[in-house]
Amino acid sequence: MFQAAAKAQSVASTLSQAVLLSIRHYCKKTPTKLRVSEALLGAEWGAHVKIQGWVRSIRHQKVNLFLHVNDGSSLQSLQIVAASHLNDPLLTFGSAVEVTGVLKESPHRKQPVELEADEIHVIGECNPVDFPFKIKERHSLEYIRQLPHLRCRTNAFSSLLRVRSEATTAIHSYFKENGFVQIHTPIITSNDCEGAGELFQVVPSHPENEEDENFFSVPAFLTVSGQLHLEVMSGAFTRVYTFGPTFRAENSQSRRHLAEFFMVEAEISFTQCLEDLTRVMEDMFRSATEQVMAHCAEDVDLFHKHVTPGHRDTVDAILKKRFPVVTYSEAIDILNRSSQKFAFPTNWGCDLQTEHEKYLVKHCGNIPVFVTDYPYDLKPFYARDNQDSPEHTAAAVDLLVPGVGELCGGSLREERLDLLRARLKEAGLEDTYSWYLELRHFGSVPHGGFGLGFERYLQCILGVDNIKDVIPFPRFSHSCLL
Incomplete structure (x- = not known):
């Protein structure tokens, strides 16, 4: 009878560990959705997160792709670092994106954190040629007043x-x-x-x-x-x-x-x-x-x-x-x-x-x-x-x-x-x-x-x-x- 009880306890323990591992696996696969302002605080370093926003700048290199994404929650944008294979022809200045990856401390002094992306999805396309605001250009209040919808x-x-x-x-x-x-x-x-x-x-x-x-x-x-x-x-x-x-x-x-x-x-x-x-x-x-x-x-x-x-x-x-x-x-x-x-x-x-x-x-x-x-x-x-x-x-x-x-x-x-x-x-x-x-x-x-x-x-x-x-x-x- 004692052996049966011990065996049952062992089975329960194994099941509990399996459930715990499953929960941990699920949590790891389900990213935490953050606003850019929350990500910039750096409280989630090492976490698997999701960011949604609009591309404010984009820079291509042979190995890496660098984006700055903003969702309106902060003046600062969040830098996204991605492998070049994640590039997409639709990924342009002004496009809306959803990015998942791991938040890490940035090696650059100008930004506290950066997101190392493992997935980038273009949610809304933007033709940068027709877009009336140009990358890295400071537009006057008089100019942007003519475009109240943008x-x-x-x-x-x-x-x-x-x-x-x-x-x-x-x-x-x-x-x-x-x-x-x-x-x-x-x-x-x-x-x-x-x-x-x-x-x-x-x-x-x-x-x-x-x-x-x-x-x-x-x-x-x-x-x-x-x-x-x-x-x-x-x-x-x-x-x-x-x-x-x-x-x-x-x-x-x-x-x-x-x-x-x-x-x-x-x-x-x-x-x-x-x-x-x-x-x-x-x-x-x-x-x-x-x-x-x-x-x-x-x-x-x-x-x-x-x-x-x-x-x-x-x-x-x-x-x-x-x-x-x-x-x-x-x-x-x-x-x-x-x-x-x-x-x-x-x-x-x-x-x-x-x-x-x-x-x-x-x-x-x-x-x-x-x-x-x-x-x-x-x-x-x-x-x-x-x-x-x-x-x-x-x-x-x-x-x-x-x-x-x-x-x-x-x-x-x-x-x-x-x-x-x-x-x-x-x-x-x-x-x-x-x-x-x-x-x-x-x-x-x-x-x-x-x-x-x-x-x-x-x-x-x-x-x-x-x-x-x-x-x-x-x-x-x-x-x-x-």
């Missing part, structure tokens, strides 16, 4: 998209860590928040009759701002924000304007002080920028070295100093005392133009500057009346930044029903915004908020001159490709 294949634009993604995450993180509730405000709305009339109207594409054309029973438009919807929410939440697309039917070909762009907007309840708004604007700017600089260092460096040389010094200076504050009246005085000749007037009561904004930034040391207390007539109906004399100003603030001009605009909101009603009546909007007046009847509190142009923020930290180069698919007058 420009993500370039180092510069893929870096921009990673920075944009990280900046989005950083802004959401800032608001979450500071107790803000995210609100998804509507894209289709019946309100013209800014009052400038630069609206895209929304109608069915093929209305069968007049009733169908009036789909919402009232005129509806693509939103120019989520502010008024945030103000609704500020009656129940002390801190809210939204981050989404906004639209302006502004016939402009400038470097600062788009027909579709992204806005970060926030609203804070129980505040009667512009400083509460400027503190959030500045802290959010610093927090997001520091996170982007830390997590996308290589991508940011690409811009600061090759696209906008010297801009890193500007960003470093911005992060070292607190943002100064000047009133609109002080700003006008600074402009009038300057020796520079401006194309637009600088009289008190005139709106600040881009040339004025850029001068004020330089005057303050080429760092962001807050301008407060604008003339009341320059601001929309919701801006709080300062009721000052002899100057009639509104409790409004703009943040001006280097190279861009206005980045943020905000104000305290008029919570006093009589003043708000009088302003709306004067503008002929009392009936249109009756619901806005009604908010003041039911637990209204002093509140304020601001909006930040996300693309202009990216222009500011990267030094990019044209706003069309910091958004995946730019929309502007006479252009809606894709």
Whole structure:
């Protein structure tokens, strides 16, 4: 009986070893799928791995074949070393490939690891003659802008998209860590928040009759701002924000304007002080920028070295100093005392133009500057009346930044029903915004908020001159490709 038990145990042990060997054999034959960024970390040295991506360079030798493959997860590409017999006529610059092999420490100092390939499969062909981007050639932002369906294949634009993604995450993180509730405000709305009339109207594409054309029973438009919807929410939440697309039917070909762009907007309840708004604007700017600089260092460096040389010094200076504050009246005085000749007037009561904004930034040391207390007539109906004399100003603030001009605009909101009603009546909007007046009847509190142009923020930290180069698919007058 003892011998039978021992024999059974021996058989079980043999089976266990066979199963273990089978598992090890299977694991060895099944490569671990890695992103290029993960492979470059070198944590899987000696492992059998699979990489999928696009060929950024290719070099043939008698014995070996060298490729650089990138999958968008990193600015750096992974070097692939393969025996010459693995070469394929379809293996060209720009082609999509799947490579399996063993990760090894690279003998070259410029790269930590390389992949010794045992299999290379071409997944998608690319004719390098017709491909508009050429190997080892640095293309300008203006050139790649003409190819919106392909420009993500370039180092510069893929870096921009990673920075944009990280900046989005950083802004959401800032608001979450500071107790803000995210609100998804509507894209289709019946309100013209800014009052400038630069609206895209929304109608069915093929209305069968007049009733169908009036789909919402009232005129509806693509939103120019989520502010008024945030103000609704500020009656129940002390801190809210939204981050989404906004639209302006502004016939402009400038470097600062788009027909579709992204806005970060926030609203804070129980505040009667512009400083509460400027503190959030500045802290959010610093927090997001520091996170982007830390997590996308290589991508940011690409811009600061090759696209906008010297801009890193500007960003470093911005992060070292607190943002100064000047009133609109002080700003006008600074402009009038300057020796520079401006194309637009600088009289008190005139709106600040881009040339004025850029001068004020330089005057303050080429760092962001807050301008407060604008003339009341320059601001929309919701801006709080300062009721000052002899100057009639509104409790409004703009943040001006280097190279861009206005980045943020905000104000305290008029919570006093009589003043708000009088302003709306004067503008002929009392009936249109009756619901806005009604908010003041039911637990209204002093509140304020601001909006930040996300693309202009990216222009500011990267030094990019044209706003069309910091958004995946730019929309502007006479252009809606894709």
